[in-house]
């Protein structure tokens with residue numbers, strides 16, 4: 001696995017004494033935007049939950065499948081909240097493969113992810129079609145104003161709002177439910193909500209035990225996690241038309257020949273993935 005780079009640009013205000021979920025996630029995926037503190041933390045988590053790396057990769061595959069699904073439904077605009085450190089084959093790259101006029105606004109509240117996202121887009125993006133914002137999912141009005149202020153997204157055309165592997169960083173009671181409901185109000189008709197969520201509910205007992213230890217570990221990072229049940233996760237989609245097959249385990253969602261390698265390994269025991277996914281369309 002990659003060892004990251006200590007010389008990478010560190011934006012002001014970034015605490016490199018504490019591990020961070022965005023950078024640790026990047027390390028799990030084999031990226032290089034992480035520091036010793038993140039890698040050390042990641043190694044400790046993998047010791048208690050060795051399957052996590054596979055979970056993370058299966059989640060990333062889902063993100064790409066979901067982008068292609070939305071494109072197939074005619075959606076050409078993406079609002080990727082909690083987009084993370086840019087890593088190989090990001091949302092705009094997957095979308096551009098299908099339509100070079102597609103648009104994408106990335107959002108994250110982790111300064112390293114934002115700084116690296118901006119560098120990536122400066123080099124390989126199109127400022128008319130791509131942007132990277134520093135904003136907080138929970139601060140809806142600010143995020144929405146910034147996102148629409150980029151001019152990248154047309155508020156009258158459907159937008160796919162991606163909130164993938166993010167909501168478990170906002171356990172129930174911290175405002176995520178209210179925030180997502182507000183975005184659903186703001187988004188135009190025909191928009192999609194796509195989300196995934198880590199869980200230790202309804203999973204095999206050994207996975208549940210591992211996930212509970214990993215949850216404890218994450219309390220040491222500056223981004224603790226909190227699991228939701230299937231019902232709690234499903235509630236985010238309420239009122240919108242569910243995309244078949246509804247809220248399911250990640251290996252059960254629209255597998256294809258392009259981005260399903262990891263998920264396919266769990267075809268016979270999907271709950272091993274510890275990851276719920278789903279999508280819905282605004283009527």
Ligand SMILES: C[S@@+](CC[C@H](N)C(=O)[O-])C[C@H]1O[C@@H](n2cnc3c(N)ncnc32)[C@H](O)[C@@H]1O
Nearest residue numbers: 022025082083084108109110136137164165169
């Ligand atoms: C596990 S990564 C997921 C990255 C990407 N969505 C994916 O699935 O590959 C979670 C990201 O959510 C970001 N995040 C966590 N809480 C957030 C918040 N309140 N607002 C915006 N981003 C947040 C983290 O900084 C991190 O980059």
